[in-house]
Amino acid sequence: MVWTTCCEQAAYTCPCPQHPLTPPQAPDIAGQGIANPVGTILSAAMLCRYSLGETRAADAIEAAVRQVLDARADGGDEVRTRDLHGQAGSKDVGDAVCARLEKLL
16 A cells, blocks of 8 residues: 655655655665565554554554564564564565454454
8 A cells, every 4th residue: 555645755756845855765775675664564553543543553553563573582473674683574574563463453
């Protein structure tokens, strides 16, 4: 799903003067499946909470991310990308969050 709002497009095409144009981030890892998707996933939680008023969905997304990242010793899945000292790829983390989210909802 792609949301196309002025602010979300700010880094690329926003005509608003308050949003300077910036180049894409991390081009050195683009297309390799190793980028950490957690920030994007948590942005969806913020969208649910603050724009849609869906606090239950936001809480579930945040809990799913927490459970995926938490250490096994703490009851989590310990699925992490390399920047978080793990070995999982972007898709692995996303799939793990989705699996947890399905259980929570």
